Amino acid sequence: MYVLPDLPYSEDALAPFVSADTLRTHHGKHHKTYVDKTNELAAKAGLADRPLEDVVRQASRTGDKTLFNNAAQAWNHAFFWRSMRAPGGPQPNGELTRAIAESFDGLEGLKEAFVKEGVGHFASGWVWIVMTSDGLQVISTHDADDTLVREGLFPLLVCDLWEHAYYLDYKNDRKAFLERWFDNVANWDFAAAQLSASTGEGEGFRYPASE
Incomplete structure (x- = not known):
């Protein structure tokens, strides 16, 4: 069963640039829905025990668009949370x-x-x-x-x-x-x-x- 990963910061950590309200809705509703649907669809496709990366690629290869859309969105959102950090962090070096x-x-x-x-x-x-x-x-x-x-x-x-x-x-x-x-x-x-x-x-x- 795929999990909804915790945010790597508090819901208000990115304010005012990304509000707590946006994060709460985006993570707790949108991302959660993708994860829940992926669990349902991956089980039906016999892929529930595979890493999510494999599920995305397999759904793409087989043309299972509904599974691909949900699994890829689950993965994209998890990557997106990691792509952010609290304001004031280090610049590239x-x-x-x-x-x-x-x-x-x-x-x-x-x-x-x-x-x-x-x-x-x-x-x-x-x-x-x-x-x-x-x-x-x-x-x-x-x-x-x-x-x-x-x-x-x-x-x-x-x-x-x-x-x-x-x-x-x-x-x-x-x-x-x-x-x-x-x-x-x-x-x-x-x-x-x-x-x-x-x-x-x-x-x-x-x-x-x-x-």
Whole structure:
């Protein structure tokens, strides 16, 4: 049985950039619903004992869209919680700083690309910072689509573009949400750990083991 992972911070830890009300609704209702539905569907598909990453990939291969949408959304949200930390945390450093400089000429260049991609993305989805064979890139995916089913991409950070991620705090101003998210709550320590894992130094993020 897949679990709803606890938030890695308190519900009010990201305020005022992401409110406690948004986190409470987003985590306790939206994410929980995806996890509950995944448990139901994975059991019917005979996949309940598999890591969630395997379930997402298998559902994609077999064309089981309902299972894919719920399992991928469960995974994406867990990765999203880890992509944030309380305001005032450390900025990029070390290898991550060098990778950002090589691909975007610095953090401001990365922010510009990230916000532009997120604002320009039509309807629901996710905006990602990923490592590729050509260095860092910013991409977006639609609906539940994620990096698990895309060859050659290793995710470092993600921000949710579905309206429930920001509408209570920002109404329809997605641009302001993305700018404030990037400047204040993006978890660069997590991104650095993911970057190391992309080169085989440590293990990258995995969804918590099922019970």
